[in-house]
Amino acid sequence: MPRFVILFAAIAFVSLAGCRDFTVDSKKESEDRPGFRQITVPSSDPFELAPGDTATIEGTSISIHFDKLISDSRCPSNVQCIQLGDAKVLMELFNGNDGGHQIVGVIPGLVPTPFIGNDVIQFQDYRFQLLQLSPYPVSGEERFEASEYRALISFTPLF
Numbered sequence: 001m002p003r004f005v006i007l008f009a010a011i012a013f014v015s016l017a018g019c020r021d022f023t024v025d026s027k028k029e030s031e032d033r034p035g036f037r038q039i040t041v042p043s044s045d046p047f048e049l050a051p052g053d054t055a056t057i058e059g060t061s062i063s064i065h066f067d068k069l070i071s072d073s074r075c076p077s078n079v080q081c082i083q084l085g086d087a088k089v090l091m092e093l094f095n096g097n098d099g100g101h102q103i104v105g106v107i108p109g110l111v112p113t114p115f116i117g118n119d120v121i122q123f124q125d126y127r128f129q130l131l132q133l134s135p136y137p138v139s140g141e142e143r144f145e146a147s148e149y150r151a152l153i154s155f156t157p158l159f
Helices: 002-017 026-032
Strands: 038-041 047-049 054-057 062-072 086-095 101-108 120-123 126-134 150-157
Touching (some): 047 054, 062 126, 101 126
Antiparallel strands (some): 047 150, 062 086
16 A cells, blocks of 8 residues: 555656746747848848748738748758658738738749749739748758748739
8 A cells, every 4th residue: 555655646746747837938039039030021022031030012011921831841952752742831921900811832842943833822912932942951961940941932913
């Protein structure tokens, strides 16, 4: 019986030891990390965003936010692969006070960049294209941190 009590007490102690209240100061976190920029970009040129960045298109109320990298399974540049793989990024599009619309931008592996043949994402009266996601994976090198990625995006009005 005493072994049972000791075992139960040990399990309870270990279980409760991990229960702590953590608070995160999101403003401080965003100041310390790269990205999390609010920028204004011209409507005529492709622009680059890092995860956490938001770009407002000059002369419009349209903005695009690079939320996060979902996956990167692109075939490394110095390897022969059976499948080319792809990379996916989660973005949100906003028009003024209109709620955000989530989209997933996908770019295949081993394509010339900027990849102007990539799928067009239509949002209201505008078109977006994910032209490039860098850095590109290389076999034998360490994987990149999600914060190191940069998305090159083009924007064009429909009319």
